[in-house]
Amino acid sequence: MQTHIKMHTKNLDFFYGDFQALDQVSIDFIENRVTALIGPSGCGKSTYLRCLNRMNDLIAGIRVKGLAMLDNDDIYDPSIDVVTLRRQVGMVFQKPNPFPKSVFENIAYGLKVNGMKDKAKITRIVEKSLKQAAIWDEVKDRLNESALGLSGGQQQRLCIARALAVAPEVLLMDEPASALDPIATQKIEELITELSSKLTIIIVTHNMQQAARISDRTAFFYMGKLIEVNDTDTLFTKPELKQTEDYITGRFG
């Protein structure tokens, strides 16, 4: 089967001031596949994820070296519009962070900010996004109520719907289910699998079973370096490197 590399980095270095957080990281992300990033705390996986839509730009004193590409565009090229980039490469965070607005407005906000004025169209996209995020049935009768009244799991799916509303090509997820109960987690996992038919998803997770369940490829990071990237099945049954094996079997350190 023909596979297209949607995003890739080549020899990506990242510095917080003098501290080098990423060291020569090269990964190809296949289009419409889920790639999980795993590794111990402080290994650089979240920093790496945030490099992919330049979320780290918001931090003072950072420096990036190497290449990060979305299709044929170098995302660190000065000509790149960061707002457009973040529309193309959306993000969902660990803690659900809905705006203190109505359910409807949470989704419509991004569309309006992007200049959409056609109310009928906005309504259509709100409904479509909520359906895509598998939360429509739960909120369709309370679209005008505050999003803060939803449960944690619902809030997270709302945030996913919000990210989907602006039709991203890549979705970055930073531990999207770590604050949720097992049932809400299962819903998010099912949603990720469903979305991956149309989206390239890159997810950071501390839950290795989750990585094993939902991803096609898994990348293991340690101390700012990419140690191994492999098909998930291979990485969790017969990893190539001992360091990976030691981490996933808990024999670390």
Next chain:
Amino acid sequence: MAGHLQREIEKIKKEILFLGAMVEDRFQKAIYAIKTGNLELAQKIIDTDVEIDEREIEVEEECLKILALYQPVATDLRFLVAVIKINNDLERIADYASNIAQRYKTSYNDPNKFKYDYTLMADQAAKMLRMSLDALVRTDVDMAYKVRDMDKDVNIMRNDAYDSMKKDVQLHSEMVSEIINMYLISRHLKRIGDHTTNIAEEVIYLIEGEIIRHT
């Protein structure tokens, strides 16, 4: 959690090796009972097979518990999968040891001319069983591959026994049930060889991560 998992795995390792030693002992005794004409020993092997069955269930339940509680991966996962299968192979080998004892018991009063000598075949199967368990203990992949090669000899010996008994059946059609009874011993030994090969192949899977069963 890793510490817990490693302790559980060490425990399983001891249990499967203990079961292996028990099964090896049964098999040796079944052969010894035939060699020495010890009917009492043969009966004891038949009567105590249930002990092996109980241990097999215990090991399997332990493995399932670990899979459910720890969701192991990589070498731990391969080890548990290998143990679940080896456990089953060991239980089957013990069944065949019991069947051999039963065949001997049935043939106890048969005329001597149909007592075939299975010493070589039994020795080869016993050696394979010991080596496959050693390969598991030492995670010795070379030894596991050797066991796999040795199975060919056991198969050849079974075929020889079959040819020989086919002739006997033609010459002594009135003794057909006795001859079939003796033939079944060679069949049981061959099956022990097969299960021992399975164990060796599971050891290869455990070490190399490749399923080579049908290659």
